[in-house]
Amino acid sequence: MPALTRARRPLALALAGAMLCALLTGCQQKDEKNETTIFAMDTVMNLTVWGGQEALDGVVAAIYDLERQFSATDENSPIYTLNHSAGTAVELPEAAAGLLDQALQLCRVTGGALDITAYPAVKAWGFTTGDYRVPSQTELDALACHIDYSTVRLEPGSSVLIPEGVEVDLGAVAKGYTGDVLAEELKAQDVASALLDLGQSSILAIGAKPDGSPWRIGIQDPAGEGYLGVLKLEDMAMGTSGGYQRYFEEDGVRYWHIIDPDTAAPARSGLASVTVVSPSGLTCDGLSTALFVMGLEEGTAFWRAHRSLEFDVIFITDDGSVFITSGLEESFSLAQGYEDREVTVLS
Numbered sequence: 001m002p003a004l005t006r007a008r009r010p011l012a013l014a015l016a017g018a019m020l021c022a023l024l025t026g027c028q029q030k031d032e033k034n035e036t037t038i039f040a041m042d043t044v045m046n047l048t049v050w051g052g053q054e055a056l057d058g059v060v061a062a063i064y065d066l067e068r069q070f071s072a073t074d075e076n077s078p079i080y081t082l083n084h085s086a087g088t089a090v091e092l093p094e095a096a097a098g099l100l101d102q103a104l105q106l107c108r109v110t111g112g113a114l115d116i117t118a119y120p121a122v123k124a125w126g127f128t129t130g131d132y133r134v135p136s137q138t139e140l141d142a143l144a145c146h147i148d149y150s151t152v153r154l155e156p157g158s159s160v161l162i163p164e165g166v167e168v169d170l171g172a173v174a175k176g177y178t179g180d181v182l183a184e185e186l187k188a189q190d191v192a193s194a195l196l197d198l199g200q201s202s203i204l205a206i207g208a209k210p211d212g213s214p215w216r217i218g219i220q221d222p223a224g225e226g227y228l229g230v231l232k233l234e235d236m237a238m239g240t241s242g243g244y245q246r247y248f249e250e251d252g253v254r255y256w257h258i259i260d261p262d263t264a265a266p267a268r269s270g271l272a273s274v275t276v277v278s279p280s281g282l283t284c285d286g287l288s289t290a291l292f293v294m295g296l297e298e299g300t301a302f303w304r305a306h307r308s309l310e311f312d313v314i315f316i317t318d319d320g321s322v323f324i325t326s327g328l329e330e331s332f333s334l335a336q337g338y339e340d341r342e343v344t345v346l347s
């Protein structure tokens with residue numbers, strides 16, 4: 001047997017140490033499956049971690065902490081304070097300032113299709129309370145005038161100033177960013193396998209399944225109850241925005257929670273859902289909302305022009321047609337019962 005090289009010796013010692021530790025203290029439980037379901041960020045989250053119970057407890061605590069920072073409806077949240085600051089600067093805690101900064105960058109890069117100041121319109125339609133109503137055209141025109149992310153001033157550091165009449169809502173990006181924070185924390189704890197379903201099709205997959213095979217995530221049929229397709233994911237985030245996720249109907253018309261910042265009304269771009277896949281949860285969440293507003297043609301042009309953002313997309317149109325960008329050719333397949341559906345690959 002060849003002598004261990006200098007470089008290999010520490011590795012061998014570490015392995016021996018780990019085995020001894022496992023034998024003596026039951027460290028093997030670190031790879032145990034631990035799962036829980038919680039209600040946070042206005043949705044049901046299913047969290048599965050192959051790691052100690054402590055790792056899962058840490059995930060849950062972090063979600064509640066971030067929820068408190070990002071909520072626009074919780075009267076104790078810094079975003080609520082900002083929205084009621086009447087034109088005076090507000091100091092945000094670190095995570096809220098970090099998310100606001102990155103969200104504003106996505107607002108800029110999407111040319112305002114994502115606009116975190118759409119909140120007064122979201123409220124006017126009743127999506128924050130469930131008291132749904134269809135605002136008049138005059139009201140919508142007035143609301144649209146106040147939607148403008150460029151009026152949000154984030155000073156170096158964490159002080160933010162917004163003009164009166166403008167309100168901020170991080171709802172379109174909060175779950176994706178939360179997934180990124182959790183992934184970083186779990187990886188720092190050497191968790192190699194976890195599936196964080198943060199609700200409304202916001203998924204963060206850490207590593208692969210414990211057996212080494214990729215995670216298989218169902219893509220909802222926006223026009224039905226079942227899964228239209230299956231996506232294989234490994235160490236990747238995914239986010240879906242769809243008109244079927246949160247909506248109400250009045251006089252036979254459906255109104256959903258994704259707002260076109262130009263009109264202050266639900267975005268009608270011909271898309272029923274948009275799924276974005278990227279290593280960044282924030283990119284998935286922010287871009288799925290923005291691409292839903294843009295529609296298929298503009299959204300495809302955006303994907304072609306922004307390859308550096310490292311994302312792929314599944315567009316499902318109102319008439320049920322499926323379009324995927326070329327990076328998903330290997331990982332996307334149609335689900336049982338949908339095999340006849342035509343899938344167009346965009347390149």
Ligand code: ADP
Nearest residue numbers: 113114115116118171172200241257258259289
């Ligand atoms: P969900 O939060 O249901 O997963 P999204 O990520 O698409 O769905 O975010 C939708 C939420 O973002 C809405 O509930 C609303 O609070 C807010 N929102 C709606 N339209 C926009 C928009 N164009 N830009 C930014 N935020 C928006």
Ligand code: MG
Nearest residue numbers: 172285286289
């Ligand atoms: Mg989103």
